[in-house]
Amino acid sequence: MLSGRSKFKRVRHFVALWVLGAGLAGCAATATRPEAPKTLRTGAQPLDRLQVAIVPPERDLEAQVMAGDFAIANNDLSAAATAYGRAAELTDDATVAARAAELALAVHDQDLAAKALDRWARLGAKPLELAEGRARMALDRGDTPEAERQLNAMIATGDPDAWREFGRTLAMARDAAQAGQLLERLATPQRLPNDSAAWVAMSGLGETLGRHDYARTLGEAALARFHDGNTYAWAAQQKLGAGDRAGAKKLLAKAVASDRTNPRLRLAYATLIAQDGDDKGAARVLAAGPQDPDTYTMRMGLAARANDKPALARLYDEIQNRPDDVQTANAYTLGQLAEILGKLDDALDWYAAVGDDDPRDFDASVRSAVVLHRQGKDDDAHAVVADLETAYADRPDALRKAFGVDAELYMDSGRYADAASAYDKALRVKPDDPDMLYGRGLAYAEAGQTEQAVTDLRKVLAIKPGDVEASNALGYTLADAGRDLVEAQALIEAARAARPDDPSVADSWGWLKFRQGQLDQAESTLRGAWTQRKDADIGVHLAEVLWSRGEHDEARKVLDEVRRIDPKNASLEKTERKLNP
Structure with a gap:
């Protein structure tokens, strides 16, 4: 809300006047009672002479300014323009007239705007301001x-x-x-x-x-x-808009060369270089000059994408050795670096240092919850999320995300009923949110509530037809339950067409073939997926297919490898009980 000017903030005193009865109540007259003094009987009362001036609201400056600010707070700009227009006529303050003019122009009220501009002109508006308004x-x-x-x-x-x-x-x-x-x-x-x-x-x-x-x-x-960086950068943007990436890169190289102190130019140039597959070249461009939070963030992202732990460690040390104000401005990035490097306690300290006014404050709390979860401190992790849910109770998008984070933490702990409950809360904030429906569908599937899972995943596909993740998840869920296999095949085939090289889709296809009794195709598909990605669930599926084919020793070898990857995997425990009753 636009605040009123301080000179209008006066305390208004309202005096309640109690009207006294005229005259004094007398007693019955007697011959011996002396007569009351005439001054008490006939003289005017002091309050009779008191005159209270009543100012009509339309002539009350403070009332009009307050009405204007109240209207702005309620997004009623027309009412605000009217109130400030009246206020401008009641004061010699040019700032009130300026605001009256801006509001009238904003609501396209020609008469009000003309009056406000004329008043502003009389109070000393600059020629530029008047010409702009007109x-x-x-x-x-x-x-x-x-x-x-x-x-x-x-x-x-x-x-x-x-x-x-x-x-x-x-x-x-x-x-x-x-x-x-x-x-x-x-x-x-x-x-x-x-x-x-x-x-x-x-x-x-x-x-x-x-x-x-x-x-x-x-x-x-x-x-x-x-021939300055600003001009080269704009020319590069125009080249890029015309589809000339090579021309844009050449111009951005000139922009950086003309102004190496400008991190914005280096970011733009490094982005194009990275998009063309040269992450190392992009990192060199970013590192060669003054830094800001965005250059540090992109350097971290490039090193993380390459899984270059030495580069991440050097960047962490570089920022830590900067002055305190630089460290504070980059607290979130330092937290991410510490988390990637396995310095989990340090990560929590850096995330706690992210200021309340930092736009990444919410994300810092989310990462803190994830770190606490990684440390096995699940109660503390959920407490952090609960604080977020309270702090952002009046911001639906953030609240929905907080419930989603809570659900994901429960999912990772195998607490699927709690995860479904958290997704329920998110869906009460934003009904039919496809991401939350998808998450709840997976939670139901993991909890063995197949019907509810199928309902949610089908609803996702009704909202987002052809969604690859939902198609794959629903197809797998149906296959795993051994039901509606024709529908399951159509769904997974659609996902395979969209992502032919995705191991998770291949896993679903292999598992479907197993349920259909096509063991040769199931084994070959799952072996390919297992080779491509050593995922515990893929390994468990491959082991079960091998066991069904009588290849018990080979199946045990795969399960041993799964155990090394994820010893607490729920599918592993379930399969081992089934294969070794």
Whole structure:
């Protein structure tokens, strides 16, 4: 909510006046009682002379400002504009008139805007501010000649902010075609200042308004005139938009060379390099110059993708050796690095250091819960999530995510009923959320509640037809239960077509073939998936197929390997009991 100006924050005192009865109650008159003094009988009472001025609300400055702020808080900008318009007439404060004008322009009220601008002019508005307001009014009513006159007046002020406000005014116009015509007519190379930022901004505005030829021509003119990082970067963006990645990379290389202190340029260049498969080259570009949280984050991501533990350790030490304020600004990244490096206590300390005003505060709490879970401190992990659920109770998206995290922790612990309950809570926040339905379906499947699992997964596919994960999960669930195998085959075939090299899909296909009694195909498919990914569930399925074929020794070898990978795997324990009753 926009706050009222402090000079209007006066304490209003309301005096309750108790009206005294006229005259004094008398007793029965007697001959011997002296007469009361005349002053008490006939003189005017002191309160009779007290005059209380009642100010009508429309003439009460504070009341109007408060009404305007209340309307803003309730997203009623029309009422706010009316209230601030009245307030502007009651004060000599130019800031109130400025706010009245901005609100009137925002709600496209020509009469209110005209009055507010006139009042602001009398109170000392700058020529640029007045011309901008009048240009916006003209654009609103489709008066192109007047809009052009006022836009020219803005430029003519010579104000350092003139071109920035010129662009802002056109960007807010309701008629993009009208704004684009005015942009081309007024923002020409002959008139633009000797400032690359203005040229790039106008070229970018041209793209936004659909004047692509103008944007390209002005961008090329800027590139020919200026040779700074800002211009090279914009030219690279235009090349990229035209599908010329090679040209964009060359221009970004020039941008970085012209301004090695700019981390934004290095990030853009490194992103293109990494997208072309050269992670090491991207990391070198990022490391060569001043750092910020984004460069550190991308360097961490590149090293983690390559599973380069030495590089991660060096980055961790590098940030830790920076000043305290840099460490604080990068506390979340330091927590992630410590977590990857297995320094779990340090990770918790860094996540705790992430400030409440940091946009990654929520994520830091989530990672803290995951770390505590990895340490076997499940009660503490769920307590952290419970705190999140309380702190974000009024923010549905975050609350849903918190319940989802709780569910995932329960899933990883094999507490499937608790996981389903947590997913239930998330679905009460956002009914029919496909991610939460998918998670609950898996929880039901693991808990042996096949009917509920099938219901949830079918609902996911109704919401997101053809979803690969849901198709694979539903197909596997049906196959595992030995029911609706025709439907299961169609679902898994669809998933295989979408992801032919995905081991988890191959696992589902192999298990389906096992349920259909096609042991040769089941074994070959599961062996391929097991070779590709040493996943405990795939290994268990392969072992069961081998056992069914009488290859008991081979099956035991696979189970021994599964035990080394995941000794607490629920499928392993179940299969071992079945094969060795």
